[in-house]
Amino acid sequence: MSKQWKYLFGPVASRRLGRSLGVDIVPLKTCTQNCVYCQLGINGEQVVERGEYVPINEVLKELQEWLKEGLDADHITLSGSGEPTLNSGTGTLIEGIKSITDIPVAVITNGTLFSNEQVRKDCAMADVVLPSLDAGDEETFSRINWPHGDISFSSFVDGLCKFSNEYSGQIWLEVFFVEGVNTSDDSIMKIKKIIEKIQPDKVQLNTSVRPVADNLAVMVKAEQLDLIAGQLGCGAEIIADFSKLAVNTKISSIKENILAVLERRPCDLNGICQGLGLDMAQAQKVLTKAKQDGLIETITKDGIDFFKKI
Numbered sequence: 001m002s003k004q005w006k007y008l009f010g011p012v013a014s015r016r017l018g019r020s021l022g023v024d025i026v027p028l029k030t031c032t033q034n035c036v037y038c039q040l041g042i043n044g045e046q047v048v049e050r051g052e053y054v055p056i057n058e059v060l061k062e063l064q065e066w067l068k069e070g071l072d073a074d075h076i077t078l079s080g081s082g083e084p085t086l087n088s089g090t091g092t093l094i095e096g097i098k099s100i101t102d103i104p105v106a107v108i109t110n111g112t113l114f115s116n117e118q119v120r121k122d123c124a125m126a127d128v129v130l131p132s133l134d135a136g137d138e139e140t141f142s143r144i145n146w147p148h149g150d151i152s153f154s155s156f157v158d159g160l161c162k163f164s165n166e167y168s169g170q171i172w173l174e175v176f177f178v179e180g181v182n183t184s185d186d187s188i189m190k191i192k193k194i195i196e197k198i199q200p201d202k203v204q205l206n207t208s209v210r211p212v213a214d215n216l217a218v219m220v221k222a223e224q225l226d227l228i229a230g231q232l233g234c235g236a237e238i239i240a241d242f243s244k245l246a247v248n249t250k251i252s253s254i255k256e257n258i259l260a261v262l263e264r265r266p267c268d269l270n271g272i273c274q275g276l277g278l279d280m281a282q283a284q285k286v287l288t289k290a291k292q293d294g295l296i297e298t299i300t301k302d303g304i305d306f307f308k309k310i
Contacts, residue, residue, distance in 0.1 A: 004068065005260065006241070007023060007025065007058070008022065009020060009024060009263070009264055009305060010023075010064065010081065011073040012073075012267075013271055014075075015229065016130065016174075016239060017077055017106055017128075017130075018075065019072075020073060020074065020077045020106070021066070021077065021103075022077055022154075022264065023063070023077065023078050023080070023084075024081050025054045025089070026051060026053045026082040026083065026084060026087055027053060028056065028080035029045075029081065029082055030047055030081065030086055030111060031047065032046055032048055032083050032147060032148050033046060033083070033112060033145045033146055033147045033151075034145075034146035035149070035176075036143075036145075036216045036217045037180065038123055039264075044160050046087060046147065046149075047148070048086075048150050049152065050087065050113075051088055051181065053086065053088075056093045059093060062095065063076070063101075073103055074104075075104050075105070075127075076101070076104070076106070077108060078094075078106070078108065079108040081264070083109065083110055083113070084106070084108070084109060085109050085122065086113070093126055094107075094125040098125070098177050099168075105126045105127050106125045106128045106130060107130065108130045109129065109132075109157065110131065114156075114157045114160055114162060123167070124163075124167050124168075124169070127248060128170040129169065129171055129172075131171065131173060132174045132175070133157075133173055133198070134176045134182060135153070135191070136174060136191040136229030137153065137293040139191055140182050143181060146207075157166060157197070160194075161197050164199055170201045172202040173203050175191060175203060175204070175205050175206070175266045176193075178208070178218060179219065179224075181216065182223065183228065185231070188232065192231070202237070203232060203235060203236040204236075204292075205229055205239065207219050207220040240297060242279075242303045254282065255289075258286055258287065262296055267289070267306060268306050269305070287307055295309065297310050
């Protein structure tokens with residue numbers, strides 16, 4: 001049986017990063033925000049103070065073991081249970097990863113800590129940084145992202161702009177649209193003006209295609225996202241379906257890896273199979289048994305069954 005990783009999960013099929021090996025460096029729901037579209041729930045206690053949270057040397061030891069098993073991924077991605085930049089060892093971790101593998105390092109972040117110079121320096125060591133921008137004003141920012149009281153919209157945007165000016169790598173900016181909240185022409189134009197200040201390498205549009213905790217996070221239809229992409233210009237693209245990603249055939253412990261993925265986010269059968277390189281019948285058998293054992297539950301959204309760890 002394959003080792004059950006403590007800090008690593010996947011690789012999972014990512015719509016932006018291909019086969020992405022997740023690195024989890026903060027406890028569950030340790031975040032600066034409580035976004036209405038968060039797949040982990042909206043009842044976390046917001047935090048802005050950085051701390052060790054997870055020992056970076058242990059994370060690097062685990063990654064070395066993972067690499068020794070001959071496994072591979074398109075990106076090693078700092079993401080998972082919360083906001084990774086809250087870990088004060090983020091820079092040390094990225095530096096350590098780069099010392100033991102050539103796999104590119106990505107950081108998925110909400111960008112709210114970029115007002116902190118050290119956070120910007122830490123993330124600047126990564127190959128690609130994927131921050132979020134879901135609002136064009138303070139009111140919408142509060143409504144969608146529920147930030148910590150110490151985080152203002154102006155400081156958030158200023159931090160994104162500073163990071164963009166200082167960073168030589170790729171910035172792929174995600175804009176998450178919620179029907180009826182940030183989809184008006186006025187909201188879109190405000191977001192567009194901020195994007196023009198940040199000047200990211202990519203602008204990627206997203207919406208709630210997976211189960212989320214708050215019913216406010218209503219999915220925007222594909223046709224409307226197409227129209228919004230046209231309004232934003234700047235090469236804005238809708239994040240592609242990940243169903244055609246290459247399959248990983250090196251996963252040796254099916255149950256443990258499926259549960260590790262579902263602990264972080266809900267996923268449908270196709271996403272599990274594509275991310276972990278599993279035969280569909282094989283994965284379905286494991287999921288059925290896990291559900292019988294009370295380890296997972298099923299959530300249906302738009303006619304698609306998503307599995308979630310209990």
